[in-house]
Amino acid sequence: MAATNRQLVAANATGCLEVFSTPYPETSWQIPWIHSLFGNAAAVGTGIAAALRVQGKRDVRVVAQGGDGGTTDIGFGCLSGMFERNDDVLYICYDNEAYMNTGVQRSSATPPAARTNTTMPVGESTGARFGQGKNLPLIAMAHEIPYVATATVAELRDLEAKVRRAMEFRGARYIHVLVPCPLGWGHGSAETIKMARLAMETALFPVFEAEHGEVKHVSKIRRQLPVEDYLRPQTRFAHLFKAPGHADLVARIQALADRNVQRFGLVGDAEDAQ
Amino acid sequence: MAEAVYNAAGLGLPIVMTVANRAIGAPINIWNDHTDALSQRDCGWLQLFAEDNQEALDLHIQAFRLAEELSLPVMVCMDGFILTHAYERVDMPTQAQVDSYLPPYELRQVLDPADPVSIWEPWSVPKRSWKYATRARKAAAGARTHPRVGGRIPARVRPSQWRARARISHQRRRRDRRRPRVRAGHDQGYRRRDARAGAQDRRARHHVLPAVAVRRGAQCTAKGEAGGRAEKSLAVGMGGIVGNNVSASFSGSPDRVHTVIAGLGGRSITRGSLHRVFEQALTDSLEPLTFLDLDRALVDRVLERERVHRRSGPIAEGILKDLGVVAAKTG
Ligand SMILES: Cc1ncc(C[n+]2csc(CCOP(=O)(O)OP(=O)(O)O)c2C)c(N)n1
Ligand code: SF4
Ligand SMILES: [Mg+2]
Numbered sequence: 001m002a003a004t005n006r007q008l009v010a011a012n013a014t015g016c017l018e019v020f021s022t023p024y025p026e027t028s029w030q031i032p033w034i035h036s037l038f039g040n041a042a043a044v045g046t047g048i049a050a051a052l053r054v055q056g057k058r059d060v061r062v063v064a065q066g067g068d069g070g071t072t073d074i075g076f077g078c079l080s081g082m083f084e085r086n087d088d089v090l091y092i093c094y095d096n097e098a099y100m101n102t103g104v105q106r107s108s109a110t111p112p113a114a115r116t117n118t119t120m121p122v123g124e125s126t127g128a129r130f131g132q133g134k135n136l137p138l139i140a141m142a143h144e145i146p147y148v149a150t151a152t153v154a155e156l157r158d159l160e161a162k163v164r165r166a167m168e169f170r171g172a173r174y175i176h177v178l179v180p181c182p183l184g185w186g187h188g189s190a191e192t193i194k195m196a197r198l199a200m201e202t203a204l205f206p207v208f209e210a211e212h213g214e215v216k217h218v219s220k221i222r223r224q225l226p227v228e229d230y231l232r233p234q235t236r237f238a239h240l241f242k243a244p245g246h247a248d249l250v251a252r253i254q255a256l257a258d259r260n261v262q263r264f265g266l267v268g269d270a271e272d273a274q
Numbered sequence: 275m276a277e278a279v280y281n282a283a284g285l286g287l288p289i290v291m292t293v294a295n296r297a298i299g300a301p302i303n304i305w306n307d308h309t310d311a312l313s314q315r316d317c318g319w320l321q322l323f324a325e326d327n328q329e330a331l332d333l334h335i336q337a338f339r340l341a342e343e344l345s346l347p348v349m350v351c352m353d354g355f356i357l358t359h360a361y362e363r364v365d366m367p368t369q370a371q372v373d374s375y376l377p378p379y380e381l382r383q384v385l386d387p388a389d390p391v392s393i394w395e396p397w398s399v400p401k402r403s404w405k406y407a408t409r410a411r412k413a414a415a416g417a418r419t420h421p422r423v424g425g426r427i428p429a430r431v432r433p434s435q436w437r438a439r440a441r442i443s444h445q446r447r448r449r450d451r452r453r454p455r456v457r458a459g460h461d462q463g464y465r466r467r468d469a470r471a472g473a474q475d476r477r478a479r480h481h482v483l484p485a486v487a488v489r490r491g492a493q494c495t496a497k498g499e500a501g502g503r504a505e506k507s508l509a510v511g512m513g514g515i516v517g518n519n520v521s522a523s524f525s526g527s528p529d530r531v532h533t534v535i536a537g538l539g540g541r542s543i544t545r546g547s548l549h550r551v552f553e554q555a556l557t558d559s560l561e562p563l564t565f566l567d568l569d570r571a572l573v574d575r576v577l578e579r580e581r582v583h584r585r586s587g588p589i590a591e592g593i594l595k596d597l598g599v600v601a602a603k604t605g
Contacts, residue, residue, distance in 0.1 A: 009385045018394075027392035032385035035394035037281050048385060060387055 001031060003160075003167040004061045009048050010034070013041035013066030013075055016101045016181075017094055039074035041066045042082040045089040053088070061167060062088065068095040068109035072134045083143035086171040090163070093136060093174070096181035104184040108134045111204070112256070113249050114236045116184070121239040126246055137210075140174040144213035147173040151207060153180070154196035158219065162209065178205050186235025198230040203257040206264045220268045224261060227254045276314060283318025285393070286382070288341035289348070290334060291319075295506075296354040297539040301590045305540020306354040307506040312515040320348045327362040335372055342379050344411055355540065504548075504566075506537040513563045536566035572596060 001008055010033045012018045018035050021028040036044045045064030052060050064082075066075055071093040082089055098116050099105040106116045112130040115121050119128040140148045146169040151159040159177060166173040180195040182188065187195055199205040200219070204227060207219035228250060231237040240246045261267050282289050293311050297303040311321055322337060324330035330352045337348040352358055367375075383393060505516040512518055517533035534551055537543045547567050554560035575596050580586040 007387050009387065022392055022394055029392050030390060032387060032390040033392045033394075034385060035392075036285065037277055040278055040281075 003164040005059075006031065007060045008032075009052070009060060009062050011036070011041050011044040011048060011062070011064040013064075013070030014038035014101070015067035015070050015094075016096070017065065017067065019101055038070055040078050041070060042075055042079040042089070042091055045091065046078075046082050046085070046087040049088045061090070063090045063092060065092040065094065067100070067107075068093060068097060068136075069099040069105075069107040071095075072108045072136050076134075080139075080143065083140060083145050083172045083174070086145060088170050088172070090166050090173045090175065093176045094179045095136075095176055096179045096184060098181070098184050100181045100184045108132065109136070111253075113240060113246070113253060115239060116236070126249060127236075127239060130252060137174070137176045137208075140176075141210050141213050141215075143172070145172040145174060146170070146212060148176075148210040149174075149208070150176045150178070150205070152178040152196035152200055152205065154193050154200065155207070155219075158207070165209070184236065186238070187233050191233065195230070195234070198225065201225045202227045202230045203260045203266050204230060204253070206260045206266055208264055215264065218264050218266060221261075221266050222269060224257070224267050227257050276317070279314050279317040279319065282347045286345040287347055288338075288345055288379070290337045290341055291347065291349050292330075292334070293321075293349045293351045294354040294358045295351050300588075303539040304355075306356050307538045307540065308351070308353075309507040309515070309538070311349060311351045312507040314349075315515065315519075318346070320344075320346055321351055322348060323351045324353075324357060327357055327360060328364045330357060331364050331366070335367070335376060338379075339376050342376075345382055346411060504534045504536050504543075506535075508535055508538060517563070532560045532562055532564065534560075534564045534566055538565075541567070 008031045010029065010031055012021075012033060012035045014035065014037065022033075022035070027033070034044060034048075041064045045062050049062045052058075052062065071079060071091075079091060082091065095109050097114065098107055098110050104116045105118045106114075106128055110116055110119065110128045110133065112133075113127040115127045119125070121127045137148055137150050147166050149162040149166065151162050153159070159175075162175055166175060178196055178199055180187065180192045180199075182192060185195065196205075200207055201221055201223075202225045203221060208215055209217040231250065231253065232241060240249055295306055295308050295311055297305055297307045298310050298313075308323070315321065320337075320340060322333045324333050330350065333350045337350050340346070341348045383391070385391070385393070505514045507515040509515045509518060514533040514535055517531070520533075521531060532555055536547075543566065551560065551564065551566065554564075572593065576589065576592045579592060579596075586592060
């Protein structure tokens, strides 16, 4: 809000954020805000931007936001269209890695091996399958939109800086924020920030900024932690560690983290531009 | 997509959407019928059907007026291919004419940082009251658009400023109302041809229908004469969609009302076929629900096979097999 001097209109997809922020007849929003559907936040944002353009209100900015389900699954077509047209909207995805509002179902942002209510580790199953899912930040970059960034709730200053940076651009922008969900991940509420930090420090969630399809800045990890440090405290991964355990799956998850390290050059001291 | 259609009505957005009507697959079909739009008839939108390109233009301007007055979204339906790909000379109103008919739009709800509001459909708003109010609003739409009901309304919406003929719904040949006919859209040149059967030409405006247009169309039928409706849509298992709406608002004997399903999937509606149907209607030999030009023998063979084989597979495949068109794989 500060980045736009409160000249901001928000569109919101259905999901936890929408539900807990607007318990009728109250609303938590001090900016103009609209909820239409689960899958069309990006399209509503596009419409608002178009209306503001017609009215010549260039100073009023538009943000559209949704959960990972609303973004990577049902709202994906609308979002890709918004990117492709380069509509002047900042889209923020709050990624808690499942459909949490409806009781923890797998989305295409759910990590492999995670237990959700639709990926129960029973019988042969070991939780969400490997090799599925979408990496929305990379997909956004493939659209070559002006600005793409990832962030976590562990680094609020970083998130704030990225929102400010996003508002310096016109056109489609995308910020993907990792938000641990105590209920769905199975950790204490007090651990939320810690989980987000561990996701970053194990390299499972790379934090970076990209402009026009090119990575411009990476938040470096000084010492990469083993993924086990991140997985163990969460009951959604408990089946990996219960006897007899699934060391092979933990190794596969470690390989995913190591791939991120290589791909983004995550480990190192300097936080320089690449 | 269907959910967004409901949502726009629920949010009271005065959207005008052009719909190029196209048959819905499977089997895939790129031609015209009305089942697509009519499948959305209960979404809370008004639906207007254009007869020709001139009317498509007129209806758009009228639609904005309706949408803005009533805070209801409106579809302007144009028959795919038949109208969307047709060239026709049209009268274009001047900007001044449109402006005098369509006053500047006053926004009812604004997302303005200077005066922030939250807009959503809170689940605790009593749904019943909301639905009732929506129903009343649609009835109002019907009244405002109908040239007869209440007598006073049509001038409000008729853009007589530029074209006396432009109306939301039509009534023709009032001399003979004994055999009224309800229809929608462009139906290929037969409307003025059959003087006896095409007695009253009620351009059906769906879902404005139940309250007004349909009832008037059906009233004449109630006086004891047969009425008819030709339509390009089908509610599977129920018959014609328009037909069902007509029946629902019709207080006379339903067996005096005939529905003819024609032009599904863009099938041509020929004058000859219509003449046959009208003749049957006049001699009381028309069935209540008739599919124009149906190859009865073919359908019967398919139905017979289905009766014999429990798992008979997709219908289209069965028909093709019967026709010997392709090497169908179903048994
Ligand atoms: C079309 C449609 N399908 C399903 C729902 C039910 N629904 C509401 S919120 C939600 C899940 C939201 O998940 P996500 O986008 O990840 O947001 P979260 O609640 O996890 O923050 C679902 C399935 C809906 N509102 N609309
Ligand atoms: S804890 Fe999880 S389920 Fe509860 S509001 Fe937060 S994201 Fe939603
Ligand atoms: Mg989620």
